Amino acid sequence: MITLTIAQIAHAIAGEPVLSAADSLDTPVSGAVDTDSRLIGRGDVFVAKPGEHTDGHLFVPAVAEAGAALAIVERIVDAPISQIVVPDVVAALAALAREVVARVRARGDLRIVGITGSNGKTTTKNMLARILEGEAETVAPRASFNNEVGAPLTMLRVTEQTRYLVCEFGASAPGEIARLAGLVEPDIGIVLMVGLAHAGGFGGIEATFHAKSELVRAVRPGGLAVLNADDPRVSQMAPIATERDVRVRWFGRGDTAEVRAGEIEVSATGTATTVTVDGVDHPLRLSVLGAHHVANALAAIAAATALGVAADAAIGRVESLELAERWRMQPLGSDSIRIINDAYNASPDSMAAALRTLAQITGPDERTVAVLGAMSELGEYAEEEHDRVGLLAVRLGIKRIVVIGVDARRMYLEAIAQGSWDGEAVFFATADEAFDYLQGELRAGDRVLVKSSNAAGLRFLGDRLGESVS
Missing domain, CATH: 3.40.1390.10 (MurE/MurF, N-terminal domain)
Incomplete structure (x- = not known):
């Protein structure tokens, strides 16, 4: 401080x-x-x-x-x-954070970027921080410090030398992002997507839209909103920005995005595409697994280049990031048996993205294994969305579906209903039981995804599996 x-x-x-x-x-x-x-x-x-x-x-x-x-x-x-x-x-913590940031900002050269979205906040934060750290002193959250305590603690780490402050804003109810972002009035607000994560707390997808749009409303006049052109709900935030004299910079796959990606190739060693930044093409190869992380990279590059960072420098620094964050698409194990531990958090969107990545990175002579736990905070959507995951796992041809925990049981039941009744899908009440099963089941050539919300605790199971097959 x-x-x-x-x-x-x-x-x-x-x-x-x-x-x-x-x-x-x-x-x-x-x-x-x-x-x-x-x-x-x-x-x-x-x-x-x-x-x-x-x-x-x-x-x-x-x-x-x-x-x-x-x-x-x-x-x-x-x-x-x-x-x-x-x-x-x-x-009091929030008030102190507001005071400290205001004093540093009065110096005149502090730039503040806020990030929100139903998925991808922490990965985008880490990508943007990696880019900006190459320019000047940058403060960004540790892990997922994005709530009423974590966000102010991050803000309080600024010093007189800090040039960039990157804030991650999460919320489980309306008004939280407005309060947190209101402490600093960001120069740039990034909105990644509007999905069903925490929909139970918000009261539905439309309420989630309004909650995420609070960040756009908090951007100071004359600032910039970096918006996902591929998400129709995020696109609807553009008029909000215009009303507040906030410019819009688009990222996505479509031709209208100032920062966009071409065809995406996903492999077990990373993700490759071509990124067009303001009309100029650049190759991009991410070490972070999963096509869904390309959008996060686009958002980070869009914000960084708006701050004056050269596109080549921004892309090079994003490419140097080997891991998004612990327990987020984290490769473990060995070349023989690869564990992907993505069990820090889960929503219907991130669960689907992780399953698709598992299918994409598994070769014809290898076997897909999905170890799945519950998705939290879905409220009235919980049963339907767990059913969808079970269905998707079968449609993707996942060879072994291991479901853990009573709250996730509907994934198993749906997989059975869709035709996985010959041992492809199994259910265990506890992670310990699943670990014992997997110890005898896993074999050379397996590619194993461990995915659940934090509350399910499967991230520790992923760590155990990684150690056991190393």
Whole structure:
């Protein structure tokens, strides 16, 4: 965090400072800000957030002993550390982020990019960060820091030298993206797609559209909206941009997109295409598996070139990215048995994309194996969408379909109904049972996809399988 005095922090978050004997209101604070006490070191700021399973206030004495400079709390804790008392520490965290970014932005050369979409946010964030890091100091989220806590924590990592801030905005209910993006008013807003991810929380696909369009509404006047020309719902956000004096830059496969891709070739070693940027063709070969990641690359390139990065440089840096993120189309195992661990998250769109990728990268003498778990937060669409996945797996000719968990059972039942009744589809209640089965089932030449939402926990099964066949 940039240097602020305790008085300045207290004013920014409308809190009441309670000072330790060693401090005054003019004491400067410049350490990192976090809600995880295990990450707090000397000079840092601890935000004592109450949680479902524990309460951050219990750890204030520990961070004081670790040398923390300040704690932001909802009640005073008996510990030798200066504290600022606020009614709501999460709201205070957001207010502090707004203040810090505003101070750095006043310098005049900070550029802020916000990213949202039902799928692809983290991959696009990593691609864009890789591009911009080659230009100047860039701050981007760790992992998927995109919620009411993670997004402000990312914003608070900016320094006086930061030139680019990349923010990822996720949401499980209307209004969340507006609140988060409103903290920084991005110069560029990227909307990747509108799908059924979190549709249960939003209340349907139209409500999801309105939620994702909140980012376009948050872009500052004179800014830029980078929109997916291939997604009809995202395309409908263009008038919103125009109303706010925000320009539109399109990416996609169609001829109208300023940044577009040609024919896509997918193999076990990556994805190749030709990218046209403002009328000039460039070859692109991604190490990241899956045709669906081409759209993410297009979005990142569209934003970067709008910021003045040369297209060749942007493409070269995207090509250098070997892995989108851990547990996202992550290759594991060996050449003999390849595991693709894509179980950090799942929606109907990403599940379909991953299954298609599995089919595309598997040779004629190799066998496809799909290890599938539940997709979370689909609400009333859950049964229908799990049925669709089971159907798609059969239609794609997946040779072994391993379904895990009661919430995912409809995938198995649909696969059976579609003709996979001769051992091609199996069901297990737990990941441990599935692991034991797969230990005896997998053989040389297998290409194995592990895919589920985070809550299903299959990412750990993917790790176990990768280790077991290495």
